[in-house]
Amino acid sequence: MNVFDYLMVINIILIWSLLFVNIVLIVGGYIYYIKVENEPSPEVIGDYPFVSIMVPAHNEGVVIVKTVAALLNFDYPEDRYEIIVINDNSTDNSAELLKKIQDENPTRKLIVINTDKITGGKGKSNALNIGYRQSSGEFIAIYDADNTPERKALSYLAAELKADDSLGAVIGKFRTRNKEVNLLTRFINIETLSFQWMAQAGRWQLMKLCTIPGTNFILRRTIIEAIGGWDEKAVAEDTEISFRIYLMGYKIKFQPKAVTWEQEPQTLAVWFRQRTRWVKGNVYVLIKNIGYLVDPKAKKIRFDIFYFLSTYFLLLTALVVSDIIFIMNMAGLVSTSIQGFSNLLWFTAFIMFVLGVFISLTTEKGEMSVSNFFVIALMYFTYCQLWIIVTVYGVFQYFKDRIKKQDSKWYKTERFQG
Amino acid sequence: MMKRKKLIFLVLVFILVPMTGLNDQENMIQVNAAQNEITGNNMMEPKEVLVIFDNLGIGTANSNNLNSLETLLSDLTQTAEITMIDDYQAGRMMDYQKVIILKNSENAIDNESFRLDCQKFSGEIVYIGFISTGLLPGLEGLSIECQMGRTVSLNKGEMTINSIWVEDLRVINQLPSIGEATIVAGEKRYPFSVKLNNITVVPTYIGNQSFQLCLGDLLKNWLTPSAAVSMLVLVPGIYPFSDLNQVVAMSDAFYASGIPFALGVVLIDDNMDYPAMARFYQVLRYVQSRNGTILIHRPSPETVSDSDTALAEKMYAMMNKMVENRIYPLGLVTGEDLFFDDFNSLTPLNAFSSGIIISDPVQATQIIPAGNETWALNRASLGIDLETVVNTQSQPRNFRNYPISTAIVLSLPKDEAALTDQVEVINNKWLSLTDYKNLENYWSIGQNTIQSGSGEIRLNGMPVSLAYNEEPVDDQYAYQKPPEYNLAKLFTAGNVFLLTVVGIIIIVFIIIVIFSRRIYLNKFRKIVDQDEHKKPVSEEDKPQ
Numbered sequence: 001m002n003v004f005d006y007l008m009v010i011n012i013i014l015i016w017s018l019l020f021v022n023i024v025l026i027v028g029g030y031i032y033y034i035k036v037e038n039e040p041s042p043e044v045i046g047d048y049p050f051v052s053i054m055v056p057a058h059n060e061g062v063v064i065v066k067t068v069a070a071l072l073n074f075d076y077p078e079d080r081y082e083i084i085v086i087n088d089n090s091t092d093n094s095a096e097l098l099k100k101i102q103d104e105n106p107t108r109k110l111i112v113i114n115t116d117k118i119t120g121g122k123g124k125s126n127a128l129n130i131g132y133r134q135s136s137g138e139f140i141a142i143y144d145a146d147n148t149p150e151r152k153a154l155s156y157l158a159a160e161l162k163a164d165d166s167l168g169a170v171i172g173k174f175r176t177r178n179k180e181v182n183l184l185t186r187f188i189n190i191e192t193l194s195f196q197w198m199a200q201a202g203r204w205q206l207m208k209l210c211t212i213p214g215t216n217f218i219l220r221r222t223i224i225e226a227i228g229g230w231d232e233k234a235v236a237e238d239t240e241i242s243f244r245i246y247l248m249g250y251k252i253k254f255q256p257k258a259v260t261w262e263q264e265p266q267t268l269a270v271w272f273r274q275r276t277r278w279v280k281g282n283v284y285v286l287i288k289n290i291g292y293l294v295d296p297k298a299k300k301i302r303f304d305i306f307y308f309l310s311t312y313f314l315l316l317t318a319l320v321v322s323d324i325i326f327i328m329n330m331a332g333l334v335s336t337s338i339q340g341f342s343n344l345l346w347f348t349a350f351i352m353f354v355l356g357v358f359i360s361l362t363t364e365k366g367e368m369s370v371s372n373f374f375v376i377a378l379m380y381f382t383y384c385q386l387w388i389i390v391t392v393y394g395v396f397q398y399f400k401d402r403i404k405k406q407d408s409k410w411y412k413t414e415r416f417q418g
Numbered sequence: 419m420m421k422r423k424k425l426i427f428l429v430l431v432f433i434l435v436p437m438t439g440l441n442d443q444e445n446m447i448q449v450n451a452a453q454n455e456i457t458g459n460n461m462m463e464p465k466e467v468l469v470i471f472d473n474l475g476i477g478t479a480n481s482n483n484l485n486s487l488e489t490l491l492s493d494l495t496q497t498a499e500i501t502m503i504d505d506y507q508a509g510r511m512m513d514y515q516k517v518i519i520l521k522n523s524e525n526a527i528d529n530e531s532f533r534l535d536c537q538k539f540s541g542e543i544v545y546i547g548f549i550s551t552g553l554l555p556g557l558e559g560l561s562i563e564c565q566m567g568r569t570v571s572l573n574k575g576e577m578t579i580n581s582i583w584v585e586d587l588r589v590i591n592q593l594p595s596i597g598e599a600t601i602v603a604g605e606k607r608y609p610f611s612v613k614l615n616n617i618t619v620v621p622t623y624i625g626n627q628s629f630q631l632c633l634g635d636l637l638k639n640w641l642t643p644s645a646a647v648s649m650l651v652l653v654p655g656i657y658p659f660s661d662l663n664q665v666v667a668m669s670d671a672f673y674a675s676g677i678p679f680a681l682g683v684v685l686i687d688d689n690m691d692y693p694a695m696a697r698f699y700q701v702l703r704y705v706q707s708r709n710g711t712i713l714i715h716r717p718s719p720e721t722v723s724d725s726d727t728a729l730a731e732k733m734y735a736m737m738n739k740m741v742e743n744r745i746y747p748l749g750l751v752t753g754e755d756l757f758f759d760d761f762n763s764l765t766p767l768n769a770f771s772s773g774i775i776i777s778d779p780v781q782a783t784q785i786i787p788a789g790n791e792t793w794a795l796n797r798a799s800l801g802i803d804l805e806t807v808v809n810t811q812s813q814p815r816n817f818r819n820y821p822i823s824t825a826i827v828l829s830l831p832k833d834e835a836a837l838t839d840q841v842e843v844i845n846n847k848w849l850s851l852t853d854y855k856n857l858e859n860y861w862s863i864g865q866n867t868i869q870s871g872s873g874e875i876r877l878n879g880m881p882v883s884l885a886y887n888e889e890p891v892d893d894q895y896a897y898q899k900p901p902e903y904n905l906a907k908l909f910t911a912g913n914v915f916l917l918t919v920v921g922i923i924i925i926v927f928i929i930i931v932i933f934s935r936r937i938y939l940n941k942f943r944k945i946v947d948q949d950e951h952k953k954p955v956s957e958e959d960k961p962q
Contacts, residue, residue: 009908012912016916020919023923027926027930030930030934034937037937037941344917345913345916345917345920348917348920348921348924349916349920351924352920352923352924352927355924355927355928355931356927358927358931359927359930359931359934362930362931362934362935362937362938363934363938365941365942366942368934368935368938
């Protein structure tokens, strides 16, 4: 028995524990899916609440027209919602395109706020704060500029929020619009369905917890007023605001019938930059809120903080350390007296992973296919391994920024034509 | 590109940082004083000796020359750096006080930098082998005589080693001075070496023990003239399945004849609780009581383990077991090939301060030390065959010592007659043998520190008794399976448990997938039907 043996044991316990947590979430998520399927779709009872839809946009000329058109087409009374596009320090033709839409729809409440590098250009949180100051809705909905929400999405979200005063926000589901473009977008599509939609559903079903995903959600104006707007230092403003909503005593509900379709990165470089920003943002939120782990008043977010801590530090460290020990062992630099688990176990764990993810795909039209089954298998060896690299890199970048006392830069995901 | 570099750097940091941290904790074998005392290649000493050779002489009589030279230097506790003439870089020679040039062939030297530096070098040079024209000033005038296929004798003072076959003898055609080493071929005597200003020339050198002793004499006077020398007797290769009765008989015979000796014991890292091991320890205790010293053979890393950590753990366990059984090894026995392994891979064997370097039974390849640097123990002896001793004549009969520290390597006699012969040869030679434990020896592994000197062995500072008490060994010993690591059990149990859990989860997942398919078909029947009939999806089903 040496120190490497003990390290291996700790790593294995961590990895398997988190694996089981995710399996429980998949099962919980599936139960919630069945439940939602058997329920009628939510309808607004009484007067439709007035909603301000905010769309932060920075050089989004490629996609903005389609997005605004989808927002204008909501199955929601036209006089009961306004659209505020914050055209944030764009250098492309976004301003002209938006002006044209405004001119074509003179009767609609479409507000375009054009900022420059002095008044804007400081990231998504800052843009949302600018838009919020001009909004007048009792509910605030947020959509990213590359989104194409389905017609009923807004009414489902508003109906849920109006019906339950204990809810601070309601989030919808997002799907991959460009999933057929290449293997990477197919991976992202599967990831979105399984690790986001199923995991969110599972957390809601089992713990009444959800994390705002950054788009396709609605929240109460009173909450934004109470917390003083978005934290402009947070590059993952969605996670950040979720924690603040929990701490106010509200719940965040997941309504999977409210669907938006969004464009995902089509190249590895764009994907890598986007995910690095997510990692950095989540690490920022985690460190900012780590104290709540032991705060008796913050019971609600304890699981989420622990979940983030596990994902970004414990699981990551366990994977990296066990990989290093494995490589060093192979190279004869260290010796471990334990052989670990049998190959059969690792194989069955792999099958379990593939089936678990596949279950998520059975909930969506056109996804339950043999080809997707093999894509999941391939994903295990490729996309999932990239996650380790991106997370290591993101955590490193975060701490590098902290040491250099730099604020994290908000990297805008590049858009693609189509 | 920059980001990729950063990523690679990060991965390296993740690999290296835990390694350094963990290694500190891992070292079960404590780095000890003896290790620090080793005159290793990483010591902060001024550079003393540079060995420059032209080639390995493979396929010629000179094929062992470099090995034997390295061994000699280590025997003289001298470290050196080694380079080939072809790899020699201008000015390097000037960083050293002393240079040994080993010329194994007549091939011309192409490295002009080397030629120029030889001309300029003002330090001391020992030049061994074929003389290269114009390389060193002053050598041109030497008259070298070549004789093919001669049996020669080497003579130094009162000692002569006879019957040495030399294929290609090159001698300096001049009369030797009185007292210096000579080569005797037939009736003629030639100097073994001549000194011309700062250059000592040895025209013939073949890497056998006779020439090694003669060159050793020269190098000792050149490097460490005041160092004491000793002669030991070593019986190597003893392990639990050797003829232990013969070991006991040999110990008695040597004891009766007043011959101090050392036993080279091969370490066994498994089945240490077997009755055979108990009996073996009993014999070793007996050997110690008969004025024998226990030395241990350096295990080959390839046969013990491919990891230093595992070797260290095994060494710790084996040495601990020996000390528990009142066996006190005082040094190391190692072959040339293992001796010149990478210095860093020797842990924990470099915990020993002394040892005996013996020739390898099969000289397969030339050994160039890893990093081109040799290392040395604090004190070492060169293993020589009994045949060399037999071929050595001395006047007067009292043999005294060879010019360098040596250990006469004897095989374990097969029977009483062979034992009698061995004892007779040693007695007839009137050898001046040294008891190993009279020398200063030291090692420290784990909790145990052993020292010796003045005929006494001390364990952790306390003198130990070497008296032998018979202890019965249970012949009815029943093998007991060694306790497995708790973790191994944990993992076996964990494996079964997880397989069961994962199996159940897979079954549950399969049921969910089957169930989901029904829901899926009910919910999306229309699109599935359309897919089957290759119809386009209706507008309603498309995303907005």
